[in-house]
Amino acid sequence: MARPEELGEEAGRINIAKEVISSIAALAACEIPGVFAPGGEPFPRGAAARRHVDTELLGDRVRLSLRIAVEYGRVIPELVQDLQEKIKLEVERMTALPVEAVDVEVTRVVFRKGKE
């Protein structure tokens, strides 16, 4: 079961499950062109995305690990940097939890039809 993250106790507690943070990261990944799920299909949303995103809570900070595939022709360092920035921005905006790092593993290349 997910360990909930406690945000504050002035007006009550807010708990954010790790799965929610994973889902936010996956949704952010969907918005970056050229990013695919490790199997080569479009990055899934919701519960299915959690298979490709691991969330670790380190005190009040978050560390995310993603496994992705990239479209052939993209410059990987630039694409990954865009992805990391987008995820960090979205997670921090929606949860108010600081993101320590977004580690990305590029597991394969996705070729357009007829190239693989």
Next chain:
Amino acid sequence: MSFLLWVEATILLLAAVLAGLGAGWVTPEVTIQGNTLSQLTVRTALGILAAAFFGGFVACLAIWRQRQGLAELLRQPGPRGQVLIAPKTVAQLASGLLFEELPETSFRVLLRPKKGGLLLRVFLRLPKEASIPEVAERVQELLTAELSRRTGLTVQEVQVVVHSASSR
């Protein structure tokens, strides 16, 4: 993959130990299907078997070490977190570049770590009329420049191995 390699290494080590113990404890004579083998023969056979299994175990360790070296090389720290480009990804990128440059050629790409960078070994099957030095130079230039640009990794060396020529 790494798990299977460790299973294989463990089995080979156990087999080496068992064969080695068998060589040490073997009875004076062994009879197999009516043929009597001397203690020395059985010990020698088991000793060779133990050495072979141990050699397999050492080979597994060497493969594991090489993979670890490659994984470390492909892991790049960044301001927002680490980026790990899997060896398969680099090989696919290299294949894509080669396919664009040499559509008539079949090829295979292997990766090895070398001096803080990558060593790429490209096995080519060229068309019969192709000029090997010219193609090799094109391949080396292309992979060194484009692979570095697209992955941020340093390509130290590109070795081109032409293993055959096709009639087409």
